[in-house]
Amino acid sequence: MKRNLIFSLLALVVAIFGSVLLVGAEIATISNHNGETQIELNRSKGSGYLILSVVSANRDETYWELILNYYEGGTIVLGEIPSGIQKARDGYSINVRQSIPEESSPSFPTNEPLLLLVTYRSDFFGIVPGSDTFELRFSLDASHRLDEAPNKAE
Numbered sequence: 001m002k003r004n005l006i007f008s009l010l011a012l013v014v015a016i017f018g019s020v021l022l023v024g025a026e027i028a029t030i031s032n033h034n035g036e037t038q039i040e041l042n043r044s045k046g047s048g049y050l051i052l053s054v055v056s057a058n059r060d061e062t063y064w065e066l067i068l069n070y071y072e073g074g075t076i077v078l079g080e081i082p083s084g085i086q087k088a089r090d091g092y093s094i095n096v097r098q099s100i101p102e103e104s105s106p107s108f109p110t111n112e113p114l115l116l117l118v119t120y121r122s123d124f125f126g127i128v129p130g131s132d133t134f135e136l137r138f139s140l141d142a143s144h145r146l147d148e149a150p151n152k153a154e
Contacts, residue, residue, distance in 0.1 A: 030140075
C-alpha cells in the first residue's frame with residue numbers, strides 16, 4: 001500500500017514536471033507568409049495572453065505593444081491589431097488594444113534585430129487558471145524574421 005502511494009506520487013511529479021517543460025514550446029510560434037511575420041498564439045494553452053510587444057534587442061525602446069486582455073489565441077500579423085472582439089470561454093468579450101504607439105501604425109527600424117515578447121498566464125495543467133505570469137521571447141533578425149527559437153523567462 002505504502003509502495004503504491006510512493007509510485008503514484010512519483011508518477012504525478014513526473015507528469016507535472018513534464019507538462020511544465022512542454023508548455024513554453026507550445027504557447028506561441030512565429031512564421032513568415034507572403035512577406036508577413038505571423039504570430040500564432042495557441043488557443044489551448046495558458047489562461048490567457050496578456051501582452052505582445054516588439055522591443056529593441058537591448059530592450060531600450062518599445063516599438064509596438066498590444067494589450068491582449070486575456071486574449072485566448074489566434075493569429076496576429078506583426079504590426080496589425082486583431083480585428084473584432086473575441087469571446088472568451090466564460091462568455092466575456094476580449095478587446096485587444098494597441099498601447100504603443102498610441103494612435104498610429106507601428107514603425108519598426110530597418111536593419112536592426114528585435115525581440116518579440118509574449119506575456120501570458122500559465123494554465124495549471126488545463127484544470128484551473130494559473131496565477132504565474134511568464135514571458136516568451138523570440139529573436140527577430142534585421143528583416144524581422146524569426147532568428148532563433150523562443151526562450152522562456154519567468
